[in-house]
Amino acid sequence: MKIVIDARFTRTEQHDGISRYGASLIAATAKLADVTMLINDDRQLKLLPDVPHVKISSPLSPRELFVAREINKLNADVVVCPMQTMGSWGRKYGLVLTLHDLIYYEHPAPPGFLPAPVRVLWRLYHKAFWPQRLLLNRADVVATISKTTEALIKKHKLTRRPVKIISNAPQPGAIARDPEDSPEKTLLYMGSFMEYKNVETLIKGMAGLAEYSLHLLSRITPERRSQLETLVPAGAKVIFHNGVSEEEYNSLLRTCTALVTLSHAEGYGLPLVEAMALGTPVVVSDTDIFREVGGEAAAYVPADSPQDFAAAVHELEAPGVWSDRSRAGVERAAAFSWADSARQLLDVAEGIVQDRALDAASKTKR
Template identity: 70%
Template sequence: MRILFDARFTRTDHHDGISRYGASLIAALAETDDVVMLISDRRQLALLPDVPHVLVNSPLSPAELFVARRINALEPDVVVCPMQTMGSWGRRYPLVLTLHDLIYYQNPTPPSFLPLPVRLLWRLYHLAYWPQRLLLDRADVVATISDTTADLMRRHRLTRRPVLLVGNAPQPSERRRDPDAPRSASLLYMGSFMPYKNVETLVRAMALLPGHTLHLLSRITPERRAELEALAPAAGGVVFHGGVTDGEYEDLLDDATALVTLSRAEGYGLPIIEAMGTGTPVIASDIPIFREVGGSAALFVDPDDPAAVAVAVRSLEEPGRWAEASRAGLERAATYSWSASAEQLREACRHAIAEHGRRRSGPRGPAVPAQRAPGS
């Protein structure tokens, strides 16, 4: 199958969630399929697999309205975009668009790296569901990464197209925690500092955990850092890293008591599986998506209760409890892989090709039910 994969959402200096999702799927697909990438900046190639590519406009450019004309000439069997915003006017090819989550309808603050005009359009776009429906209905198949999002899409009637699951997965790691090895009294948070991430409760919990250190790993603005520092205990216990490399992240996971995330809403929660994959226990807010991703392996808490966080951390000090949580996490993480996700995407591509053919030849058949992601 000749798959044209839209890799223009790949970052140029470091992976974010969407960037890593796309790059990982491309690498897994390319093991068996003829994959060509669309890029908009040659610097993206540093974070992408070594497969053929075509340079086109940025997805944020006005030229995006007409990108289908360029793609038509490439004659792909199917086109896959890891976002839902790809231009499709005049397309003559099967198309799979991806909707990861619906977070920005409840939390409308756009990503800060987007240009100001795009951030303004972002806010307008998320004021109602109908613009989303217009975009998704221009696909042949819509992919999403979780049952939780698929259920929300059905609840809000976001598309008439078949919805199939193409799950997320952690990066392969050769490291595995030794349950008997010494570990520090450190807690890790990996993620952004947007309001719905609820890092405030995590920082407040540190006042109840003397002797423990909270490591906030991601990049943060000076203003946001000052807000969180004002909530930290006077005795310290909170360390701002301002960004870490993959190697540094693994080193910290190797030494930590737990990874902690208290989001009130989330699209997926990849750090949960990343931590479990190394044998590091996870403490997470009790929300549907984290229940889906973490299963029974994570320790779930009320995201608005710092005391509940402290109790969960202290519970890992009970004899045998840390080792039990570590083993459960390893078992859970083993149910996810990029090869399994790539096979889900191949199935979505086959459905898109069939749907595209039906739509061109006459009335379309019944919608395809969502398929479950591995581990769900």
């Protein structure tokens, strides 16, 4: 069985969530099956595993409507896209489309890196569910990364196709920190600064955490930074890093008190699992998806309460609490692995191949 995985959403300098998901899934699946990946920019290769690749048009190009013409030449049995937007007109292969979350129906502001015309279409697209249904019903199977999103897909009746989970996971080989070590009085936030991420409440909560510093790690526009800087309480320590390397991120995770996020919505929350895998406790907003990912290991607080956020951080100072949370996080993170995700993908692909073979045999008999 030949599997083609779309890697055209891979970034060229540093992974975002979708980029890391696709690259990690390719690396794990290639250990078990014949995998070829699709790219559209040679610079993407430095963030991708050493797997056979084919360069085709960009997923943001008008040519995407007819991309199946290019992919059909590869004689793939199944094509897997980590997004739901891949063109499928005239395809001759099984197709898996992925819907990570439904965040942008409730919070429709598009990611800033998209071209202006695409941002306009993005907003129009998320004003109703029917365009999503048109996209998803073109697949043989719709994949998602969590039970939370799976439930939302079913609630809103977004597809007639089977919905299967191909889960997210932390990077393999993480070595946890010593749970008996004393952490530094630092708090880390890793994520974008879009409004639904609710970074404002984290910053306001620092009024009750004078002995701690809050490190905002991701890249940020000057305009957004200026907006957030006006919210920093007097005497609070809030540090804008405007991007960190993987090495810097892991180093900070290994020394901080906790990773924190009060996001109103997420498709998964990969930074939680990355932190827990290293034995770093997490303090997060009380949402269905964070409950699914964090289990009993995380500390949950109301998303819009700076006071409850500060209290949850102070709770980690009680004797034995930080160590217990560190151990619980490592145990919880072990429930997620890319090897399991790759096996989930293969199960889905094998099912598609069997169904298409049965369908072809049925048509032949007619």
